[in-house]
Amino acid sequence: MAAAAATAASLFRVVIRRETTTSPLAGKKHRSSVRIPRFAVSVDRPPAPTSAVTTSPEKTNPVVKREEEGERAVDAKVKEEEEESKNRSVFSGMKRFLEESKVIIDEEKENGGGGAPRWFSPPDTVDCSGSWQMEDPPVLLYLPGIDGVGLGLTLHHQKLGRIFDISCMHIPVADRTPFTDLMKIVESRVKSEHQRSPRKPIYLVGESLGACLALAVAARNPDIDLVLILANPATSFSRSQLQLLIPLMEVLPDPLSLGLPELQSLMPGDSERMELGNLLKGLPLQNTTKELMEDFINFSPSLPALADILPKETLLWKLKLLRSASAYANSRLHAVKAQTLILSSEKDELLPSKEEGERLRKLLANSELRKFADSGHFLFLEGNIDLVTVIKGTSFYRRGKKHDYVSDYIPPTPTEFKEVLESYRLLNILTSPVMLSTLEDGTIVKGLAGLPSEGPVIYVGYHMLLGIELGPLVSRILTERDILVRGIAHPLMFRRNDAGLLPDLASFDSFRVMGAVPVAATNLFKLLSSKSHILLYPGGMREALHRKGEEYKLFWPEQSEFVRMAARFGAKIVPFGTVGEDDLAEVVLDYDDLVNIPLFKSLIEKLTAESIPLRTDATGEVANQQVHMPAFLPKVPGRFYYYFGKPIETEGRRHVLKDREKSNELYLQVKSEVEKCLAYLKEKRESDPYRNIVPRLLYKAEHGFDAEVPTFEI
Template sequence: MAATGACLLPPGVSPAPRLRGRASAAPSSDQNPRLSSSLTRGCAVSKQQAPSALTGTTIPRTRPVGEHGRRYEKSTSYRGWSAPFMEDVELESGPDRVKRFFDHAKDLARPDGGPPRWFSPLECGSRLEKSPLLLYLPGIDGTGAGLTSHHKKLGKIFDIWCLHIPVMDRTSFRDLVKMIERTIKSENYRSPNRPIYLVGESLGGCLALAVAARNPDIDLLLILANPATSFDKSQIQALLPLLELMPEQLQLTYPFILSFMAGDPSRKFKASTEEGLAPQRTVEELSKDLLTMSSHVSVLADILPKETLLWKLQMLKSASAYSNSRIHDVNAQTLLLTSAKDWLLPSQAEGARLNNALQRSHIRKFEDCGHYLFLEDDFDLVTIIKRVGFYRRGKCLEYVSDYLPPTPAEYRKVYESNRWFNEITGPVMLSTLEDGRIVRGLDGIPSEGPVLYVGYHMLLGLELVPLVTGFMNERNILLRGIAHPMIFENYEKGQTVEPEYFDNYRIMGAVPVSGTNLFKLLSSKSHVLLYPGGMREALHRKGEEYKLIWPEQSEFVRMAIKFGAKIVPFGTVGEDDFGEVFFDYDDQMKIPYFRNWIQQLTENSGKVRSNATGEVANQDVHLPWIRPKVPGRFYFCFGKPIETAGRREELKDREKCHELYLQIKSEVESCMVYLREKRESDPYRSIFSRLMYQATHNSASKKIPTFEL
C-alpha cells in the first residue's frame, strides 16, 4: 500500500415513542417524570426514523458538458449518491444564535416542579441508520438549550437527548452524576455496540468527566467545551460574597453574564471592516446587537434567579474538585474545545493541562471565541467533529462506512483556505480520451467508480491541494486518499506539526493505508487516490525529483481486478520550479540531534510496510530542508484509463498481474516525460507571466493558457 501526504429510561421501556421528556428519577423525587406541558417548543412529542440524512446536494457546474463534447454523468463516488456532499444546513449568525437560545430557554425555564430530565429537540429530524446517542450536558443555565442552533445539523447524524435542570431544582452534583450514569448504563444495555457521546460545556464538562471516570467499561466519547475544572482558578469566585450581599432588585450580574454571551465586540468590528462596511454602519450594527442583548436580561433573570445562581456557583466548586480528583481514571476518547478569550475561566491553560492528563485526548483551540462556544458566530460543532475524525457508529472507527462527506459550505471553506496555493501553482490539468488524444481538463476521467488513480507523489505532497480541489471543482468527484497513519494518530505532545494541520485531509475523506480500507473503498465504488511510492517518494533525497520509488512487487493490481476498477495512471511535475532539497534525510542522519529527532518522530507516527524490504521500506518521518525558488507552475497528466473488468482470471496469475503493474508504472513515467518536455514551451510557466495575463485580461478566475497540445 501507499501513503499520501507526506443514555434514563426504566428497564423494559421501549425507546420508540419520542416523549416531550425522558425523565430520570432524580433523588428523593416522586414527581411525574415527563416534562410538563409548558415545555412544548423544541421538545419532541414523537420522532420516527427517517431515511438517511446524507442526501446528495449537487453543486451546479459551470460546464454541464465537457470542453470536448463529453457529457458528464453525476458522480457516484460515495455510495451511489448523486454527489459527494452531505445536505447543507445553514447555521445562524452569532446574535441570531443568542436570540434563539433565549427564545428556547424562556419556554424551558417555566416552573413545573419536576426533577431533572431528558428531552429530544423537535429540530432533530432524520438521522443516519444506527446513529450514536448524544447526551448534551448544559452549563450553569441548566436549560439544555445550549445546542439549539446546532440541533438541525447534529440531528442528521446523532440521536440527541438534552439534559434539562429546572430552575428551582436543587439536585446535587453527585446526584446529577448518578442520574446520567443510570442513563448511559440503560442505553448501553439496550445497544451495547452503539457509542454514547457526552457533550458538556462548563459545568456539563465536569459532569461528563465524572461520569466517564466512574464508567470506564462503557464506550463513551466526550466533547468538552471550556470545562469548569479550572473553577478554583477563576475570578468568578470573587463574585460569590458580593452576590450573597446584593439585593435581588439590584442584580448587576446578568448584564455581566450577557456580555460574555455576546462574544468579543472587537471580533464583530473586525468582521464588519473586512466586509467593507462603513464605520457608521458598523457602529449601527454593534448598537443593534447591544440593544438585542439587553432585552434578554429578564429571561436570564428567570433562568438564574439569585438563589439559583448562588446554588450553581457553589455547585461548580464541588464539581471541579470531584472531577479533578478522578481525572486519571478517565480513559474515554475526549475532544477538548478551548477558547482564548474566555474571561470567565482560564480555559486554554486548563485545556492544555487536561490534554496532558487525559489518556486519549484531542484538543482544538479557538483564538477569537469566548466562554459560550456554542453561541459563537461561525462555530460549527459538526464540522469540528468531522475535522478531528471523531465520529463513529460502532465500537471501532470505520474510516469508510463512518465517513461523513463535507457539505458544500464545508468544502468551500476548505477550498478558500487553499485558494492562495492554487493561485500560486496555476495548475494545468490534462487527461487522455478513449481515442488516445490528450486534452486540457478532466474530460478523460471516468465518471463511474470504482476508479483507482495511481501516480507520482511530489515532494512534500505539494500536488494534493490542486489535485483534490481540481477534481471537485471540475468534475464533482471526491478523491479518497490512502494516507499515512500519522494523519490519524493521536497528537503527540512535543511534535512540531500541530494537530489542525491534517484536518482538511480528514474532512476530504483520507483513510489510513491498509488493504482493508482499499478493499472497502473499491467495494463502495469510490474514486481512490493511491501513491505506491508513499512517504519515501514524497520525502525524497537530493537529486531524486521525478524518480519513481515504487515497491518491486505490485500491491494494488489484484485488488483493482477483483472489483473491476478502472486504473488511471498519472504524472505530476513542477516541484523543481518551487524549491530544491539541500539538506535531506542522509544529511540529517549524520547529525546525532536530527537522528534522534527522526527516530522519535517515526516511532510516534507508526510505520508503513514494516515487513517490506528495499527502498520503500525505509519511510522514516523527517522534514527535508528546501531552498525556495521563484514559483513556476504545476502540471498534471492523466493517462488513458486501464480497464480491469472481465480480467478476474488474471488474479491467479501473479506474472500477468506484475506485467500490468509495470505497465502502470511505465505510463506514469511517460506522463511525466511528456509534461517535462511540453512545459518548456509554456509561455505562462512563470508566476510573473501568469500575473500579467490576469491583469491584462481583467479576470483572476479565467483559465490561463498553456502550451499547445
C-alpha cells in the same frame, strides 16, 4: 500514499482553518432511513448523479463549462447554507438561546416552578424535508452548563439531528438537585440506552458543569462505550475567579444586576467582544458599525432573560454546584477510559480553559484536544463554530465499537469544501494548474473529461515535494467532476506513538473532512467495495521527501501493493503524473545532509519514533520512511501540470489474483504509464508561453483575474 507528504508540510505549520422558536421541551423526532450518497458534497442533500462528459478536441472544451456550472452549483448551495445561518452574528447565538430559554422559564413559572431535572428532544431536529438522516444513528445526550436550560446546542440541533438521536438535559431554575444525584440521573439514562443498543456508542456532550457530569459517569461506567465531547470543562473551577464569587454572592443585595462587563463576558468570542466594546465606545469599525448596532438593538430585548435564568439564589447554588462537580470529577479522572474530545476556548473569561485543556489531555489516556483561539466560554453559541464539522474533522463519529472510515464517513458540505478550497487559493493563483486527461480512444484533452465517472477507480501517481500537488488535484476533481477522491494517507495524520515534536493532529482535520483514510489493506478493500474513487501514491513519504536531484523519480515497492485488490473488484486504474515542483522550490538540504548534523539527526530520530512505522519489512529506498523536513529555497513560481493517462481496465482480469507474474506485469505497466505521463509533461511545458508567473499575471490583468490562462497546444 495520498497525503503522506502533507504530514511533512505540516511540520512547519500547514494552516487550514476553520438554525425557529417553539417550546423547546416539546417534540420527538421521526426518523427516516436514507443511505448517504457516496459522492455527496452536501450534508443537506445528495447531489445529482455524475454524468459522463463527452469532449471534442475541435470544439471548446465542455469541461470548462462543467467546471463553471459546478462552481455555480456549489456557490448556490453555500448561499443556501449561509441563508439558513444568516443570523449567526455577534449576538445571534446568545439571542436565540435567551429567547428559547425564556419560553421554557415562562412555562415553568406558569406551572409553579418547573419540577425535577428531565430530558427533552429538541423540536428543531425534526425537520427531515429534503434532508437525509444517518441510518441507525447513535444517541447523543447533551449535558448543560451553569445555565442548566439544556439549549446550549441550539445552533447545532438541525445538523446534529441528522447524524445523532439527540436528547438534552434540562435543570429547572428553581431545582436544587445536588451533583451526585444529577450524575445518577445521567447514569440511569446511559445504562438504559446501553441496554437498548449495547453495540452502539453513547455520546455525552457537556459544557462546564455538564462536562464534569460526563467525566463522572464515564469514570463509574468504564465498561460502557462512551464518547465524551467536553467544552470548557469546569474541572478547573478551583483555579478560576468564579470560586471567589461565592462569599461575595452571599452578601450581594437583590436584584442581582448584570452590567456591561458581565454582559461582555457572556459574549461569544474575544474578537467579537472587542468589536462590541469598540461599538459602545463610539469607535469606528469600518463597515461593521451598522451591522453591529442592528445586532445589538435586536439582542437587547433578550437581556432580561439572563436574570431569569440565573437569579441570585440560583447563581449562588450553581457556583456551589460547580465546586462540588469539579472536586468529584477531578478525583476520578484516573478511572476515565472513554474516548474523549476536549474543546478549549483560549479566551474563556469564566474558567482557565486554555490551561485546563492541556492538563486533561495529559491525564486522560484516550483523549484529543482542539483549541479555539478567539472563542469565549459559551463555545457552542458562537456562529463560527460548527460542532458537526469538528466531530468529522477529528474522526470522532462512529456507530459501532470502532470508527469505520468508509461506512461512518460523512462527505463535506459545500461550506466545508469552500473553506478547504479557500486555503489553497494562493497556491492556485501562484501555480495556475493545468489539468489534462485521456479519453477512452486515447485522445488527450484539456480538463478532466477523461476521468471515469463510475467507481471503483484508483488514481495512482507521483508525489511531488511535500505533497504540494494534493490540494489543487482533489479540489479540482470535486469541483469539475463532482467526484470526491478518498486519499490513502500516512497513519500519523490519525494517531501517534507519542505526543511531542510532530504537528498537532488538528493540523490534519481538513484532510479527514475531505475523506483521507489511514493506509491499511482493510480500508482499501472497503473503499473499493463501496465503488469509491481512491488516490494512491505507492512512493509515499520517500517520494514526497525526496533527496536533491530526485525530482520526478519514482520510489515504488518492488512488489505490487494494490493491483490484485483492484482486479478483485474490477477497478479502473488511472495513472497520472504531476510536474512543477522544480519551478516552485529547490531542495538545498536533504535527509543525507541533515542526518550528518548531530542536532538534526537527533530531531529526525525523535520525529520518526513518534510516527507510526510503515513498510518495516520492505527493501530498497521505499523502506526509508524517516520523518524529516528538507530545507528548500523558493523560486519565482512556475506552473503545475497534471496529466491523467488512459484508464487501465482490470474488469475481466481476475487471473491476476492468482498469478503473481501477471499481477507484477500489470503493476509495471502502471508504473511505466506514470513515468510516461511525467515525461510528457516535462517536455510539453517547455512550449508553454505562460509557464512563468509574470506572463500569467499580465494575461489575467488583461482578461480578468478569474480568466483561465492558456497553455501549450496538445
